[in-house]
Amino acid sequence: MTIENSLDQSFVSTASDKMRQSLHSPSGNVHASDPAPPEGKAAVRPFEQELIQALKLIGEGQWQVWSRVVGLVGPRSLRYARFLTEHDADAEDVVQQSLTRLAASPALFRVVQHPWAYFLKIVRNEAIRFRIKHQRPPAISVNLLTELQFRSSIAIDPLEVAERQQMIQAALTELPVDQAEVVILKFWEGMTFQEIASVMGESPNTVASRYRYAIAKLARLLRALEGEAAHVS
Incomplete structure (x- = not known):
């Protein structure tokens, strides 16, 4: 069990x-084509397969697919960042910094089993750094909750x-x-x-x-x- x-x-x-x-689920995040994996199995989602393939191409120097990576992880991670920061502008800064880290070390994401979870971990760490730097206490984002439809x-x-x-x-x-x-x-x-x-x-x-x-x-x-x-x- x-x-x-x-x-x-x-x-x-x-x-x-x-x-x-x-x-x-907010638009641009979880889709009908992206079912949740069974508990304990952590299956790779369809969009995550696309992400893995795009990161592989970037690792081979094909940076023209970078916009595809941003499109896959940007909208999906922005709302989570808003939950963590409570502010639109702060969330955008956090996601941008997370994408910068991804661009600096794309090879890291090729060796992890689930790059999406790994990227969200980076977003979370960046949000923590941001709160500490700007002396903002953690709290639940009411703005985010009101957007859930x-x-x-x-x-x-x-x-x-x-x-x-x-x-x-x-x-x-x-x-x-x-x-x-x-x-x-x-x-x-x-x-x-x-x-x-x-x-x-x-x-x-x-x-x-x-x-x-x-x-x-x-x-x-x-x-x-x-x-x-x-x-x-």
Whole structure:
């Protein structure tokens, strides 16, 4: 049994279903053609295969494909950087610096199994350096959370959409930052615990533990918020 399957399903089903129903992967990030790999297997995604091939060509001196690399990792990493920095301009600086590091050492990405997770680790490290340099405390980006769109296959009352978005936003901002980061990477990037551990520099067990506590707290918070909303209405 995998780590994820060993989680308390009573907590996971309550909060996870609401997250999946109420959060939509941002445009240019996770696509229908980029399914999340099975937990524990960390399969290479289609766009990651393109990235590996492009980096291989760059390693051979074919820098004309650099724009393709930027197109693959830039939009996908920008929103994660915004979560880490809370500011649009700061996030752009962090991603630009991360791309500069990638351009300086493209060969490094050819020897890692999952270059996308490796690049996000660089983005995370750059964001930490940026916060320290500019003396900005870490926090959950409310701006990012408000951009997460409601997804549904049927028409739903816009007021209900806004209400659910507010509930998710309020619940996520109550989580410790390290737990919220795991939830963002799990639901938003569709990453496995193994990949998240690589990004955050933690063990898969530590990441899974944070996820478990985050989901449990989200379930309680969402139930409480729904209760408050029902009472008001």
